[in-house]
Amino acid sequence: MNISTRGRYGLRALVELSALSREGPVNLRDLSEKQKMSIDYLEQIFNKLKRAGIVQSIRGAKGGYVLATNEDEITVSQVINALDGPISISNCYNPNLREKSCTGPATCVTRVLWKGLENTIESMLSSITLKDLRQEKFDFKLKRSRKNGKKNLLRS
Amino acid sequence: MNISTRGRYGLRALVELSALSREGPVNLRDLSEKQKMSIDYLEQIFNKLKRAGIVQSIRGAKGGYVLATNEDEITVSQVINALDGPISISNCYNPNLREKSCTGPATCVTRVLWKGLENTIESMLSSITLKDLRQEKFDFKLKRSRKNGKKNLLRS
DNA sequence: TTAATCTTGACAAAGTTAGTAAGGATTGCG
DNA sequence: CGCAATCCTTACTAACTTTGTCAAGATTAA
Numbered sequence: 133m134n135i136s137t138r139g140r141y142g143l144r145a146l147v148e149l150s151a152l153s154r155e156g157p158v159n160l161r162d163l164s165e166k167q168k169m170s171i172d173y174l175e176q177i178f179n180k181l182k183r184a185g186i187v188q189s190i191r192g193a194k195g196g197y198v199l200a201t202n203e204d205e206i207t208v209s210q211v212i213n214a215l216d217g218p219i220s221i222s223n224c225y226n227p228n229l230r231e232k233s234c235t236g237p238a239t240c241v242t243r244v245l246w247k248g249l250e251n252t253i254e255s256m257l258s259s260i261t262l263k264d265l266r267q268e269k270f271d272f273k274l275k276r277s278r279k280n281g282k283k284n285l286l287r288s
Numbered sequence: 289m290n291i292s293t294r295g296r297y298g299l300r301a302l303v304e305l306s307a308l309s310r311e312g313p314v315n316l317r318d319l320s321e322k323q324k325m326s327i328d329y330l331e332q333i334f335n336k337l338k339r340a341g342i343v344q345s346i347r348g349a350k351g352g353y354v355l356a357t358n359e360d361e362i363t364v365s366q367v368i369n370a371l372d373g374p375i376s377i378s379n380c381y382n383p384n385l386r387e388k389s390c391t392g393p394a395t396c397v398t399r400v401l402w403k404g405l406e407n408t409i410e411s412m413l414s415s416i417t418l419k420d421l422r423q424e425k426f427d428f429k430l431k432r433s434r435k436n437g438k439k440n441l442l443r444s
Numbered sequence: 445t446t447a448a449t450c451t452t453g454a455c456a457a458a459g460t461t462a463g464t465a466a467g468g469a470t471t472g473c474g
Numbered sequence: 475c476g477c478a479a480t481c482c483t484t485a486c487t488a489a490c491t492t493t494g495t496c497a498a499g500a501t502t503a504a
Contacts, residue, residue, distance in 0.1 A: 192502025193448040348471025
């Protein structure tokens with residue numbers, strides 16, 4: 133149970149990009165130096181981000197990348213999805229993967245558990261944007277519980 | 289991001305065991321037939337469960353396994369912990385793993401994000417017991433939000 | 445034209461997963 | 475006792491995933 137380095141590096145780089153790209157496109161060399169990541173790996177990562185419509189590229193000298201939309205419209209969920217694929221706790225209900233799919237009933241209780249956990253995580257990651265991360269202001273209030281007044285800020 | 293088959297098989301087998309073991313010890317052959325899992329794999333799994341103190345073994349003919357404590361004292365979190373190790377979204381803050389640990393500050397915002405997500409998942413899985421699963425009654429209300437009256441039952 | 449960038453695809457070392465296999469130890473029962 | 479049922483332990487391996495590296499190309503600003 134892990135979000136891969138690809139997803140995590142990508143997210144960190146995007147937060148950095150989000151802070152820098154008001155001044156114009158940011159090139160990968162700068163990003164790689166700021167974030168201590170290899171340029172080659174970042175290229176792979178940004179290629180995926182571009183195909184997912186999260187960033188735009190500007191080719192040629194003085195080129196680089198910018199966010200394709202507002203920083204408060206890009207969620208952690210979108211980023212992880214683009215880089216690592218959909219979050220999946222268990223594949224037992226996903227028939228087109230090599231793994232034997234569970235032979236039990238469709239309402240198998242552990243299946244329901246994993247699916248529910250998945251939905252909750254997805255929900256949490258959908259509620260946090262690049263802007264929230266850049267400003268270091270985010271919480272884990274789930275979207276489904278709307279009546280909860282107090283924000284439960286995470287600071288440690 | 290995945291809970292391994294080891295963890296998932298183990299959990300399913302334990303729910304079955306929870307239902308059957310009132311009558312006395314249950315042997316792995318029976319469990320493996322009911323749940324369509326290989327005996328060899330189950331042996332590996334139950335070995336870990338035993339070392340974690342979740343089940344007790346009775347050796348010899350007519351032996352088998354029983355839960356070591358009440359079914360409502362064994363949480364999903366404990367089971368997954370025993371079989372897959374602690375849930376970890378990101379190792380960037382864990383210094384004794386091979387992966388380069390993040391060079392940023394300890395309060396690195398993505399680090400805080402992953403750690404918070406981890407805590408939330410842990411919290412959810414700690415709130416669900418084998419009994420809940422056997423009875424197919426559980427929800428994802430987090431422990432930390434106590435004022436929430438309505439239960440949000442997961443049934444699909 | 446040239447240097448700075450992005451673009452694309454191939455490749456590989458290391459690690460993880462999902463089991464399989466084999467032999468041993470313990471104990472109930474006839 | 476002796477044997478069958480059962481747990482116990484360790485070793486092994488094929489397939490897959492992760493984490494990058496590398497190289498050659500395309501595009502564009504200056």
